[in-house]
Structures are given as structure tokens and as C-alpha cells.
Amino acid sequence: MNKNIGLKLLAFTLVLLVSVYAISCVDSLNTTPIDEDVVTSAQVFDDPENFKKVLAKMYAGLALTGQQGPAGQPDIQGIDEGFSSYVRQLWVHQVISTDEAVVAWSDPDLPEFNYQAWGASSDFVRAMYSRIYYQITLANEFIREAQQRDEAVIQDYLAEARFLRALSYWHLLDLFGGNVPFVTEADPIAAYMPEPTNSDDLFAYIESELLAIEGQLPSPQGNDYGRADQAVVWTLLAKLYLNAETYTDQQRYADALSYSQRVIDEGGFTLADNYQHLFMTDNDQTGEIIFPVRFDGDNMRTFGGTTFIICASLGGSMVPDDFGTGCAWAGHRTTPEFVSLFEENGDGWADGRALFHTDGQSLEIETISQFTQGYAIGKFSNRSSTGERGKNSEFMDTDFPMFRLADVYLTFAESAIRTNSETARALDLVNEIRQRAYGDASGEITAGELTLDFIIEERGRELYWEGHRRTDLVRFGLFTGGDYTWSWKGNEQEGSSTSEHLNIFPIPSADINENLNLQQNPGY
Template sequence: MKKIKLTSFIIFAFITFSCVNELDTEPKVELSLQELLQKDPEAITGIMSKLYGSFALSGPNGAGSSDISDDPGESPFLRGILNLQDFTADAMKNRWGDDGLDQLTTTSQWDSNNKFFRYLYNRVYYTVPQCNNLLAILNNVDIPNKDQTISEVRFLRSLAYYYMIDCFGKGVLLTEDDLGTTTPLPQASRLELFNFVESELLDVENKISLTNSYGKANKSAVRMLLAKLYLNSEVYTGTPRWNDAFIYSEKVINEGGYSLESNFRKNFSSDNNTSSEIIYPLIADALNSQSFGNTTYIVNGSLNSANMSLNDYGALQGWAGHRSSKAWYGLFGDLSSTTDVRGQLFWQTGQTYEMTDYKEWTNGFPSVKFTNLNSDGTGISTDFSSTDFPLFRLADAYLMSAEAQIRKDGSANSQSLGYVNLIRNRANATPITSLPPSGYTSHVLGTSDALSYILDERARELNFEGHRRSDLIRFNAFTGSNYIWPWKGGVVDGTSIPNTYKLFPIPATALDANPNLTQNPGY
């Protein structure tokens, strides 16, 4: 089957938590998972589907349902990743401005009551206890492929914690050993969370299979997450781990069996489940896994029926919300003559190059990188998207390897140059003969070194895929005035923002629920 179907009854087998008291680890079980699995070991398939779906779906009964008390349309995990990673950065801006979204898209006036910070925080502390509860039960039942299943659950828990490390910098470390605890647990530092996730992934790497069915974690997914952890280690812990980032990126490249998809657009089309490049996707299906928080948010949010043909992108709805800014499409030079297919994925008709008013739809160019049609243009229009979200893909591994090699060695080598050209050649962009190319000046940093070129190439290749804020922070280009983009700091031409913005504020609801938590500096 192309997609993983969700079994609605499984919700009764899962523990439920109050959003306000998400750190209270006492499980409230409506149906014993252990009894269910002892009676029917094959039920693990539906349970795991539910767990995987927690990163893209809001709840078990369609787009209007929610596993937590937050808004089912606004609060899904993937939507939170995009809001906090892309709209807070330079390339993507949203015009709706509803109750806190303006604070994200202008990178200004952040506070602990912003619901969009709470949404991602709550999703982490919904997914983690689900993993903990299942892990505790799996030790007491016999199911098919038990060790593999346990490895996948530990990976999903690590993935959730990764976003806590990256976005909030601290939190509470919950494991299956804490089930039944009724007193608030102590705060865990960024380093403690980092060390836990690293140790989990290193152990899982040796146990999880090299291959797995589509949509499920395998050894390469684990290694990609490790590579990302190590690539940002200096930000997270103060200690660079460039060689480790290089080693794990290379493991993905050389041992995973993946290859660049010849058609760049296929990675973002509804047939991307057959892409040779996607390592770990978040599943979407217009019938079986409807959500306002998966790629439906990207596709519908980037379209407007007033001046665009929705059917050209397989959509029935255009929400007129997202446009990119010149910080992204400016990287491609003259869009009217570029041969780079990535630079051709912007809607320009009726739009202005400058974004003088981020709330005006016609300011900036909508990105049509994601579509709900097949890569050959066939398909039918639907209200929800069937395009999976490529959370990890091979092109990112190439660029991570190149960056880590440059950082550890001090200059680029022929392999890193080759990796960049593999990506550029696939996009029909002009290959480069050196890294950095002769005469090159970074669009972002105004510098002329190899690392600056890698940052620009990451933007050309990976924007709107949930990486941008983390990339800019790693390059010291997010806060301060090293790099100014449109509407940074709430000013049309951009302005400096404080270093405290490298982390989001801990939501007020979390602080109220656990007195052991402290607020991040500056909030």
C-alpha cells in the first residue's frame, strides 16, 4: 500500500495527557495496551501507525480531531516545525497574523504566551509519553519483530526530543522508568537532553535494520538524526563535533542505498513515495490521513484562487497565506532566465519582488515547490494533500557532509565539491569549478568563503523543509546584524534581533505545570 492507514480504535489503547499538565507522567489508560497486544500481537501495526502519525496528524478521527486540547488545525507537529523553523527565518513569510503568527513571521515580540510555541512543546510531550508507555509494555509481550519495533519507538522518541533540544534548549527528560511518577520531574539541561538522545541513537543504530518499509525508520534515518545532532553540537553543547557529523553523513551516503532522484520535483509531488532519495518521510494521504498540519498546510497555504489555478497544483482550496521573500528567490539571480529548476518554482504573475507589506498577498512570490499532483503533472485535485513530507533526504546528507568536511579541515576538498555539483547538476544549475567559486559573494553573509556558499546552497535546495532557522543559527546569521532579511525584527528592511532569540520561550502553561522549569533568558 502507498500509505500507512491509521486504525481509529487504537486511540483507546493509548494513554492521554492533559496539555496543561503535560509533565505529569502518571498514565491514564482506557484500555490496556498489554492486554491488547497479548490478545492480538498483530495490533502493533496499528499502534505504530498511530505513533508515526503523531508527527503529521492532529488526531485519530480526521483533520478536525485532536489528541491534545490544542486547536486541531493549527497544532500538528509538522505544522509547528514549519512555523518555527521557516517562518521565523528569512525565506518564508505568512500573512494571516492570527494571534501570535505575526510574532513568528517578523521575528519580534516573542513571549511565553504565544500559542505557536505551546503547540510544538505540547506535541513533544504528547509523543514522548506515548513512546514511553509503549516501550514499558513491549518488554512484557511477544510480538513480531519485537527488537525492530522497540528500536523504531526509541528513534521516534529521540526525534521528538531533538526538537526540544533545538527549539527550547531544555525541558523535562521522561523515559519509561518515570511512568507512575506523580511529582514534577526536574528540569533537564540542553546538554543532558543531547547526551540522552545521542546515547539512544547510538544504541539503536546497532539494532535497527538497514532497510524498512516506506514511511518507517531504518538505520539511515537514525544516522541522519545523529548527523544533524552532531552538526549542531557546537550550538547545543558548546563543543563542535564536525568529524562525527561527517562520519554519520558519510554512512548515510555510502551505506543507505539511496540515490538522488533525477527529477527534483518528484521529491515534493504526490508520487514522492517512489523517490529514490527520501530517507524518512512524514506520510500524507488525501483520504486516509487527512490533516491541516501535513503538506496540506504547505500546498493549500501557498495558493490563492484569485490569481492562481488551484488545479495546476492538485488543490481545491487556496488559503492565500505563504509567500517567499527575496531572501530565497534572490539566491537564484534573474528568475526569468535561470536554468535552475529550483529557481523556477515561484509564482510571479501579479506579485511584487519586494515585500513591503508582508500581510499583502501580492507582496513576494509564493513557492510552488510542493504540489499535490504527480511529478508528471497527472492526478486529481483534492481538499487535502497526498504528498509526503521529506523530513530526511539524501541531498541534505550530501550538504551536511560537505559542510562538516570544510569545518573540520579548514577548506573544501574534491569530494565536497563533487557533492555540491551532484545537487546542482540535478537541478540543471551551472556546476561550480571550485568551492567557493571564483568571484563568489554570499547573498546571505556577504562573504566569499566555502562555508558561506554551502549556506546559500542549503537555502536553494532545502528551504521550506524545516531546516532554515537551525542553519542560520549554526552560521551565526540568525540573531544580531550579521545578516538582515525583510521583516526581521518587525521592520520592512530588517533589523538586528537579540541573541536570546536563538531559543524560543518556554510556554507559560509548562512553567505553571512544573515549578522545576525555568524560563529561557530574555523572556
């Protein structure tokens, strides 16, 4: 682990700003604090050494929930702090809203994700929105201050901060659309109501930021593991371009092909030999993960991240110690429709990615609140590839793979199909993935089988529970509507059609009420 991320970081006025849980009114960052334990941003950035600490806070903001682990002094208010983790919220929005998972719990506003029935007053929608803006606001202040410094190392940090801001703006665009408040370091520090942007402009801004910093970041794998480098930027550009038609109605598949090819050819990454090793405590040694969100059970204690993913997936007859933990929160299982993506061979599944726990579990889900209904999934673990338990049995050591090479292979393949180019290489890359999955050549496909229908299914098989499924289904026109239904979509056990407006989430009603410049997303 990069222990810089585990430092006890400075609490400063910016934390207080976004703790109000909304971005409606951007307030002063330099107000003299009343609490003697809190310093202003001007005091923080007066010391050049603190730039590294604040950068660490930005990376840690993807994993941790506040200034004290596992809870206490939260970054945002209005929801149980354990729920407020960036990765945890991203996982809820991208996974539970799809065929990949249902959740048994009855926490207010959470069951609605099983049914695609969320609304503008949802605390979970509000928490995701606020967590994203927390990151953006933190980055804006860092960038504003770093631009005034000449030190070379601070300029290096500046490029990383711009990447982290672009990443959060991409999540904002993907989840909430373009009708969102837009703030940068160029906006006034005094209190004001930000104006909304639009999808075209926000897409162009994210693209321009990534292109601008590409040459300022270290070469692929030239930075500390878990920090941004050129390959991380290329990966995000490839994903941005892959979804450009969703965001802007303009196809950019040729660009997605180009940037995914750069990652493949110049990144120096390789597919891990063993699929399961990608989701264990030493997954930083696999050579496949391009950009992780790092976790450490001793130094980064949180009820979000992979602690959430692992603990919430265990229950029923599952043995927590097999996964290196003592927790079993009995929350998440998968749907029978998702299970059907994997071909049975009469004795389970030949595809080694089908990490289903079926003992004591029914395939069908009649009552979502019953953990034993729906196959459980044992994909993530707090044990290493050699079997050692993580350092802490309550908080996990396993990093979350936000970007990895197999995703880039499949981005290349989809873009190749959509542009009718490089299809021979695309087939080879897909079959590399499937050779790993099956352990031999039995899972390989032919050129005629390499279709878009195959790609959306293969992305599900390869990338499930990693936070991609909703975006993928939206891109293929399968997330809402009735062309593809799954258990409990539309609040019907057999699944039913849902409204297209649910392809993006609502602007939280609290922000709409506070900022008169904003308009709600259509349908909410």
C-alpha cells in the same frame, strides 16, 4: 502508502493524559476510565497485535492531529486542531521565523513569527512543545510495555519507538534548548513533576539512544518506506553532530562527516533526476527520500502536513488546479532577501530550484497581510510527476521529506569544510546537486568557491520550505542579531537586529507555572 498508518487506531488513556496540553505533571496511565469507549494502556498492550497499532499511531502522530480526520477528537487541546499537526508546527517554527517565508494571516500569536517576536504565552509555541511531548509520552508508554515482552517482532517495534522518541527529543533540544522536562519509560507512572535536564545531558541521551538501536533496526531501505531503518538513524546522528556546537559548545563535525558518509556510501539512495519530483504525490518513487512523513488524501485527512504547505502557498493569480487542488488559502510567500539567493539570468532563473510565482506578485513586502506582496512559491504539488491529480483535491497525497539525500550531501560538504578533509569529494557531491538544479554543468562551482558562506546559501536554495532553515541560520550565527537581516525581521520592513535569546523558543508559561522545577529560558 503504508495503509497501517491510516488505520483507525485505539484511543486509550495515554491520549487523555497528554490532551491536557502540558507535560508539567505526568499522571497515571492506568487509571480506570469513566468513558466506556476508552481503554487503559494495560488493556491495550494485553493483546500483542495492538503493539503494531500503537506503533502506527506514533508514526501517524507526525502527520495527523487526532483520532478522527480531518478534525475531531484532537490529541492536544488549546489551539485550533488544524494548527496542531507536528509537521505544520515544525514548519511554522523552522520556516516562518526565517527569511524563507512570511504569513499573511492574523491568527492570534502567528504574525509574531514574521517578526521574531514570540513570547512564552504563544499558543503556537505551546502547541509545538505539547505536540513533541505527546510523541515522547506515547513512546515512553510503548517502550515500557514492550520491554516486558519476549516476542521478536515486538522487540523490532521497540527499536522504532526509541527512534521516534529520539527524533522528538532532538526537535525539543533544537527548538527549546536543554532546560526542558526529561521523562523516559524508567520514570514513575504515578503523578509527579518531571525534573529538567540540560543541553549536554539531553544531547548525550539522544546520541546514546541512536547508537544503541542502530544495530537493532533493519538495514538501509530494509523496512517499509516511511519507517525507521539504519540509514534514518545515521542521518539523524549526522544532523545531531552537525549542530553539536550549537547545542553543547563542543564540535563534532568529524562525526557528522562520518555518519553522512555512511548514508551516502551504504544507504543505497540516489539523487532524483528531477528536483520538482521530490515534492509531488509520487515522491516515494524518487529514490532520494530517506525518511518521509507520509500523507494520503483519502486515508489520512488533516489540515496540517503537505495539505497546509500546498494550500497556504496558493493565492493571487495562481491556479490551484495546476497543483492538483481546489484550495487557495493565500498565506505564505517569500522575502526578497531569500529570492536574492538565486542568481537571475535576465529571463528568470537558470537554477531550476527557483520555483517562484511572480505573476501579479511584487518582490517587496510592504504589507504582510497582502498575499500579492512577496513572490509566491509553487514547490509542493498534489500532482504526480506524470501530471495526475492526487486522489483528493482537498487533502494532499504528497509525502513530506523530513530527511533526504541532498541534505546529507550538504551535511558532508559542510563538515568537510569545517574539518578541512574530504573537500574534493565534497565538491563533487555539491556539483551533483547543482548539475540537477541547472540541467547541465553551467551551475558547477570550483574548489575555491566551496566555502561556508556558499554552503549556507546553497542549503537555502536546495532545502527551502522543508523545515531546516532556522536550524541552519542558528548554526551559522545568522538567525538573530544584525549580521543578516531580512524583510520584517525585528518588525521593520527593511529588517533589523533581534536579540540572541530568540535562537531558542521559550518554555510555555503554562508549564512554568505548573512545574516548579522548571526555569524559563533566558530572555523570556
